[in-house]
Every structure is written in structure tokens, then in C-alpha cells.
Amino acid sequence: MTDLATPSSATDRITMYGAEWCIDCRRSKSLLEDLGVDYDYVDLESVPDGADRAKAISGRMSIPVIAFPDDTHVVEPSNADLRAKLVELGAISA
Template identity: 45%
Template sequence: MANSNIDVYGADWCGDCKRAKDTFNRLGVAFTWHNIETEDGAADRAVEISGQKHIPVVLYSDGAFQVEPSATDIEGKLKELGVIAA
């Protein structure tokens, strides 16, 4: 998997979070999963990044973030970063 320094903040019960993780896995892009319910400080960090309580929050290597991104949003950002081919 491509090393991309991507952090995904979410919860196991969250459908949008599952979709985001599935998208990264399907595209072969590594990410670090932060479970906001079990990891100390993860929920606060997600709010700190996005300014809101919606999940997932995806933080990219360039400092940009997406909240509740669609698969298309994620693919577009990965192409912009050069992590996957355009």
C-alpha cells in the first residue's frame, strides 16, 4: 500500500466511516484509523481538525481535511496529492 500519512477519525458503528475505510483499502492507500470511542483524545482531535462533530474526519498529509467525504471526494484528493494515478 502507498504510504500516504492519512489519518481517519471515526467510529466502528458509522456507515460513512466504513465507506471511507473501504475506499482507501480498495485503492490500496494506507491510512491510520483513530477510533473516537476507544482512543484517548481522538474525538477531541477530530473536532480540533474540522471544527465540528461530524465523522469521519480525514486528515491528509498536506494538512487538508474532509468531513464525511464520498468515495469520489477521497479519490479526487488522492489524485491531487499524487498518491494514486489521475
């Protein structure tokens, strides 16, 4: 995991927008780490425009927002949905 204060120019990265106080964010972050998925993390509490960037992606105020290299995203995904998306991307095996 890489903490990002500035937007990543790499389009082949998974980026998660979240906050430590958010239970769903902690759950998704834990799953990504347990699966060994390399991703960038934007902490909405410390990145001034992080919430605006997350809202621009999802159109919503809910977190986490997880953006994928294929220009898709999920908002508040269940572990099963996040795992399925990672399998679809080839980030993990089924």
C-alpha cells in the same frame, strides 16, 4: 492501515478519525483499503481523546474526518471527493 492511540508525529501520513458504527466511516475506510492507500486510523471508540482531536481538525462533530499531509482535511467525503483528493495528493493515479 495502522490503528493509532497516540498522535502521529509523521506529517506525511493520511489519518482517518472514525468509528465502526458510522456508515460513512466504514465506506471511506473501505475505499482507502480497496485503493491500497496506507493510512493511520484513529478509532474514536477506543482512543480517549480521539473525538477531541477530530473536532480540533475540522471544527465539527461529524465523522469521518480524514486529515492529509498537505494540512487539509475532509469531513464525511463522498467516494468521488475522497478519490479526487487522493489523486491530487499523488496517493493514487487517476
